[in-house]
Amino acid sequence: MEKLFVIKIGGNVIDNDDALDAFLKRFASIQAPRILIHGGGKIATRFGEKLGIESKYVNGRRITDDQTIDLVTMVYGGLVNKKIVAALQAMGCNAIGLTGADANLIPAVKRPVKDVDFGWVGDIPSEKINAEPARKLLQQGWVPVVAPLTHDTNGHILNTNADTIASVLAVGLSAWYDVRLVYCFEKKGVLEDVENDDSVVRLITPTIYDKLKAGNRLFAGILPKIDNAFAAIEAGVGEVLIGHADDLLTNTGTETSGTLIRRS
């Protein structure tokens, strides 16, 4: 099967014009089918403040009320997405910017209200995953650039975690591609010692993961990311790579420098 890179960048890169430009140059130079999923960064909060829209959080998660979904649709789906697309086009990369509503790329469901009403937030049940539209875009030679927005198929845009969107696209596209899901963040990988940037765990398999956990050798905050990576692999993704945005080219090559997570 042909190799496909599903690459997610977060807010730290997006909030810094120079870092974003450097990242996009690297991304543009990759010679393989690829998809970019971007987070929103702090731009939404900044515009929200100017517009008098207060950011509300419960348990660290943004509550997406009517005003907020309009705000993130503008900022994530408009400003951030189109800036990235225009920049990539200038670099010779034929990007096409989308939300999950476009071409019905990512149908989702509004999160049910239990203790907390998160508002216009979308979750993606595994039975809803349909990567056929994404595959069609790739077959045309386009490079999809996806904003962290989905839709409920009833006319509403939903705010959705970018890591989740990346994972869902990676799982769905594994039917046709050998997928490496690459999470870019501000560390070189999963660290054995959070104080030491060079203590990257280069390979995590289930066996290695059990040993690391048994020895309390990992920072608790990284465990959900690794659990999600294994869930994606369980669902068909070839491998997951967690690494620094600066190391994108190494981490989309054969000799990776970040943390490679795979079945064995």
Added chain:
Amino acid sequence: MEKLFVIKIGGNVIDNDDALDAFLKRFASIQAPRILIHGGGKIATRFGEKLGIESKYVNGRRITDDQTIDLVTMVYGGLVNKKIVAALQAMGCNAIGLTGADANLIPAVKRPVKDVDFGWVGDIPSEKINAEPARKLLQQGWVPVVAPLTHDTNGHILNTNADTIASVLAVGLSAWYDVRLVYCFEKKGVLEDVENDDSVVRLITPTIYDKLKAGNRLFAGILPKIDNAFAAIEAGVGEVLIGHADDLLTNTGTETSGTLIRRS
């Protein structure tokens, strides 16, 4: 050749939620390949005021400075475009929302500074017209929904007149389709008597146009629209229809009620 409808709606429809919903229901029910081009409406001005971005105009044209291009990218490319796409998806119409930067749909050039610096405004030289990306989208069965934004291929988004974008797409796609370019506005068509909504001129050919002009039978404001329609026809478009948004289904049928403009 297969029939294609390139349909433009303006701000009056977009600014009214009920009118927009009714229009989109009509648009969704059309059983033929089609493209929707939307204007921005007054939403950008409203958000601009809240953000403290002053709207500047010279000769009735918005000056698009750095802040304004970000504003319209957010509002036209994000909020308006994605609301339309999500609504159409809920109506069973497989819409895909785009700006001219996406898939390099509409390359343009920044308007040269002569007497006035219009800022980030894009013009589309006829030699730049390349409708191959739009054709690919149509071939996949998607319904492109296009915001009034283009790009300079050097990394900048440009604010571009929606009528112009509609015309450029219609001309380019005429290589493969029998195109009817439909301009929806708030009148039933070109009126002989602006006070009388029922005085629609049902057909304008060059011969009829000459007679109408010779008799001073047309409102001066409509002449540029008719001139542009004939320019599009000269460049390959089958026919141009100017009519009311409410009459979309009639005007995409065989017995039109608006003003049909064609070569003979």
